[in-house]
Amino acid sequence: MSFNDGLIRKISSMAERLEHRGELLHVATSRDQFVDLVDIIHKVGGRLVSLHATDERATAESFMMYAILDHDGCLIEVVSPVWDGVPFQSLVPRVHAANWYEREIQDMFGLTPHGHPDPRPLVLYDDWPQDTFPLRKDFDSSIDIPRIPREYKYRHMEGDGVFEIPVGPVHAGVIEPGHFRFSVAGEPIMALEIRLGYVHRGVEKLSETMPYHKGVILAERISGDTSAAHSAAYCQSVEQLFEIKAPERAEYIRTIILELERLYNHLGDISGIALDTAFAVPAADGYVLRERVLELNEWLTGSRLLRSINTIGGVNKDIDRDKSAKLLSHLVDLRLQFERLSSTMMSSVSMLDRVEGTGILSKENARSLGCVGPIARASGVDIDTRRDHPYAAYPDMSFRIPLQKSGDVYARTVVRIDEVRESFAIIEQALDRIPNGSICTEFTGAPIKTTALSLVEASRGELMHWMIGEEEKPFRHKIRDPSFCNWLGLELAVRGDIVPDFPLVNKSFSLSYAGNDL
Amino acid sequence: MILKLLRRLLGRRSRTIQYPIEQPIIPAEFMGCPEADMNRCDRCDQCIASCPVSALDFVDEGLQLDLSLCVFCGECARVCPECIVMSDKFELASKSKEGLKVVFTYG
Amino acid sequence: MDESTEQLGKQLQERIHQLFGRSLGIREVDAGSCNGCEVEVNALTNAIHDIERFGMHIVASPRHADMLLVTGAVTRNMEMPLIKTYRATPSPKMVVAMGSCAASGGPFLSSYAVVGPVDSLIPVDVYIPGCPPRPQAIIHGIMVALDLLEEANNR
Ligand code: SF4
Ligand code: SF4
Ligand code: SF4
Numbered sequence: 001m002s003f004n005d006g007l008i009r010k011i012s013s014m015a016e017r018l019e020h021r022g023e024l025l026h027v028a029t030s031r032d033q034f035v036d037l038v039d040i041i042h043k044v045g046g047r048l049v050s051l052h053a054t055d056e057r058a059t060a061e062s063f064m065m066y067a068i069l070d071h072d073g074c075l076i077e078v079v080s081p082v083w084d085g086v087p088f089q090s091l092v093p094r095v096h097a098a099n100w101y102e103r104e105i106q107d108m109f110g111l112t113p114h115g116h117p118d119p120r121p122l123v124l125y126d127d128w129p130q131d132t133f134p135l136r137k138d139f140d141s142s143i144d145i146p147r148i149p150r151e152y153k154y155r156h157m158e159g160d161g162v163f164e165i166p167v168g169p170v171h172a173g174v175i176e177p178g179h180f181r182f183s184v185a186g187e188p189i190m191a192l193e194i195r196l197g198y199v200h201r202g203v204e205k206l207s208e209t210m211p212y213h214k215g216v217i218l219a220e221r222i223s224g225d226t227s228a229a230h231s232a233a234y235c236q237s238v239e240q241l242f243e244i245k246a247p248e249r250a251e252y253i254r255t256i257i258l259e260l261e262r263l264y265n266h267l268g269d270i271s272g273i274a275l276d277t278a279f280a281v282p283a284a285d286g287y288v289l290r291e292r293v294l295e296l297n298e299w300l301t302g303s304r305l306l307r308s309i310n311t312i313g314g315v316n317k318d319i320d321r322d323k324s325a326k327l328l329s330h331l332v333d334l335r336l337q338f339e340r341l342s343s344t345m346m347s348s349v350s351m352l353d354r355v356e357g358t359g360i361l362s363k364e365n366a367r368s369l370g371c372v373g374p375i376a377r378a379s380g381v382d383i384d385t386r387r388d389h390p391y392a393a394y395p396d397m398s399f400r401i402p403l404q405k406s407g408d409v410y411a412r413t414v415v416r417i418d419e420v421r422e423s424f425a426i427i428e429q430a431l432d433r434i435p436n437g438s439i440c441t442e443f444t445g446a447p448i449k450t451t452a453l454s455l456v457e458a459s460r461g462e463l464m465h466w467m468i469g470e471e472e473k474p475f476r477h478k479i480r481d482p483s484f485c486n487w488l489g490l491e492l493a494v495r496g497d498i499v500p501d502f503p504l505v506n507k508s509f510s511l512s513y514a515g516n517d518l
Numbered sequence: 519m520i521l522k523l524l525r526r527l528l529g530r531r532s533r534t535i536q537y538p539i540e541q542p543i544i545p546a547e548f549m550g551c552p553e554a555d556m557n558r559c560d561r562c563d564q565c566i567a568s569c570p571v572s573a574l575d576f577v578d579e580g581l582q583l584d585l586s587l588c589v590f591c592g593e594c595a596r597v598c599p600e601c602i603v604m605s606d607k608f609e610l611a612s613k614s615k616e617g618l619k620v621v622f623t624y625g
Numbered sequence: 626m627d628e629s630t631e632q633l634g635k636q637l638q639e640r641i642h643q644l645f646g647r648s649l650g651i652r653e654v655d656a657g658s659c660n661g662c663e664v665e666v667n668a669l670t671n672a673i674h675d676i677e678r679f680g681m682h683i684v685a686s687p688r689h690a691d692m693l694l695v696t697g698a699v700t701r702n703m704e705m706p707l708i709k710t711y712r713a714t715p716s717p718k719m720v721v722a723m724g725s726c727a728a729s730g731g732p733f734l735s736s737y738a739v740v741g742p743v744d745s746l747i748p749v750d751v752y753i754p755g756c757p758p759r760p761q762a763i764i765h766g767i768m769v770a771l772d773l774l775e776e777a778n779n780r
Pocket of ligand 2 (some may be wrong): 552568569570571572574576583587588589590591592593594595
């Protein structure tokens with residue numbers, strides 16, 4: 001796709017420097033113009049992919065702020081300096097999707113957004129000292145960080161008969177920790193406030209200390225059920241930095257394991273939705289199917305969660321002819337069972353009754369929050385990285401991108417069911433067309449001086465790894481998990497629903513806490 | 519509908535793996551506990567350098583693996599296929615941290 | 626099923642019965658995991674692994690629990706919730722540290738945001754190596770905690 005000329009002219013009039021780097025348009029601008037420039041691209045339909053900072057005081061004498069936007073299949077990277085102690089103008093009043101990003105920048109770099117409607121800490125807690133910022137280069141990881149109490153103010157709803165129900169961080173089920181605060185009037189939920197950060201492990205800082213080949217192993221552990229997608233994105237960005245290319249056969253194998261990952265996650269989510277509507281038999285069947293895929297993963301790659309497969313320059317394990325044939329026959333079997341399961345589920349009136357009209361996220365809201373993945377597609381937002389910014393073997397695959405309009409639990413279930421079918425088809429195509437050749441190229445050379453950006457469609461949606469490289473390890477590694485864009489969607493979707501429906505809506509969003517908190 | 523479901527359910531065999539009474543089938547690719555054959559080792563330290571979590575180290579008796587750190591990534595076995603294999607052992611639980619230290623001895 | 630395996634099954638049931646009166650309540654606590662360990666804990670309850678056959682249940686509250694199954698390297702933000710959960714669990718209680726994160730901090734050991742491993746905060750009875758441990762390895766670990774199976778190294 002090419003850039004719209006009028007837009008380019010407008011951008012260049014505000015830019016200090018403009019550079020085409022492959023698929024990416026890099027735009028350097030002044031601090032004063034940054035917000036206006038991002039806003040212009042946003043107004044014509046540009047979607048905020050990420051907003052993050054770097055500490056480049058050693059080389060550029062300032063911090064830098066990068067906004068990545070996706071406009072009509074073109075990626076634009078806008079960068080401007082930010083100075084320590086000088087608050088920067090907040091984007092949030094004009095671009096709502098910037099909300100959590102700016103709070104994160106504030107926590108991690110100590111740069112303050114001016115005019116942010118909600119400048120509370122996001123991941124670093126009440127007792128984190130206010131003058132310590134982990135992603136600054138002069139931060140010392142080895143010292144003990146004292147706990148200094150400070151208060152976190154929750155939003156309060158006033159009104160007759162409004163009660164607050166706090167839940168978490170430790171929940172009843174086997175799920176990750178997070179705090180939910182419901183304001184209810186009787187049964188209906190008036191508002192939900194979500195507070196996360198409990199599983200913040202400091203991944204981005206850790207990654208700056210990890211040599212590239214060890215960084216892959218860390219990337220696999222950002223969000224366990226997204227191991228393949230995170231490691232693929234990590235490897236792709238390092239490959240960009242070192243200007244190497246994985247052999248075609250490796251790209252096909254990556255595609256296969258990425259789709260296997262989507263399969264087991266979607267099967268888990270579909271079964272979870274059945275379980276939360278008290279539809280126990282299909283739920284149990286669905287979980288068995290998911291287990292079958294996990295077993296298949298282990299048989300194929302040695303790891304149930306598809307770990308240690310992706311490596312810089314390709315993949316570690318091949319899929320030989322024998323395996324390929326067996327995998328195909330397993331898939332045929334799984335497919336049959338899945339069709340039976342989905343028809344049982346979608347023809348059940350009692351199930352449909354629970355999911356239709358529950359937890360609606362409107363298209364406008366999904367867009368303005370920058371939601372991604374099945375959540376966005378269920379609300380009618382037509383985005384899918386596999387088509388919009390193809391990577392691995394996706395340019396050679398033909399597949400459909402399922403869309404729904406209603407934005408409710410029903411739509412999210414149907415989108416996932418359809419995507420499972422597409423995944424089966426993609427794996428079959430890939431196995432059919434996989435070219436011969438090596439599965440890994442040598443990882444050598446020196447990193448390029450510019451930034452590397454890699455996007456992957458994980459099972460939860462678009463996932464980004466962005467990197468500035470150094471010889472041995474990343475100088476800055478920004479990770480943006482799809483869940484980071486979708487959590488605020490959940491806050492909006494449950495409004496007006498009754499409290500007992502919350503677990504169902506939450507399940508249908510299926511968000512990662514670990515990926516969000518990093 | 520319910521009848522159909524019931525019939526399907528009754529027609530099924532149990533699919534549960536009866537571990538620990540039966541042992542599960544472990545696929546050949548599975549990455550269980552790393553095992554080193556020290557007779558072939560020339561102490562080049564490559565495995566130690568490649569381990570992302572520093573689980574390996576030389577001690578007097580041989581090469582020590584700390585299973586509490588190991589993430590079973592198979593990196594060591596990839597840099598040194600001559601000495602190290604990812605075995606199929608997965609029953610590794612222990613009541614003490616000391617019990618998680620495995621030493622591969624010479625000879 | 627031959628005789629000895631049948632016997633082993635009986636022994637397991639008996640021992641659980643003896644210790645906890647027919648059932649073992651397990652409370653899973655995510656103290657900062659990557660959710661890989663959660664995938665496998667969830668797999669324990671599916672029809673393939675089905676730990677309910679031993680009378681083991683994943684329970685919803687530490688108050689109902691006989692055993693805490695802790696995953697994750699313990700983040701700074703989960704330190705208090707973990708200790709509170711431990712205190713809320715009635716004695717006698719067992720703590721099983723599952724996965725390399727819980728046992729040692731694993732890949733997150735040196736992070737500013739991690740205060741663990743688990744045994745630096747609460748006493749741990751059994752460690753289960755793995756990243757994540759496969760479902761049978763978790764069952765094995767629980768059995769070791771109950772003195773039902775030998776530790777691997779002594780075999
Ligand atoms: S085990 Fe292999 S890699 Fe490790 S020191 Fe010995 S020869 Fe070197
Ligand atoms: S398997 Fe990985 S973590 Fe374990 S010892 Fe080998 S390199 Fe280290
Ligand atoms: S042990 Fe491995 S799978 Fe478990 S939480 Fe840690 S990194 Fe994730």
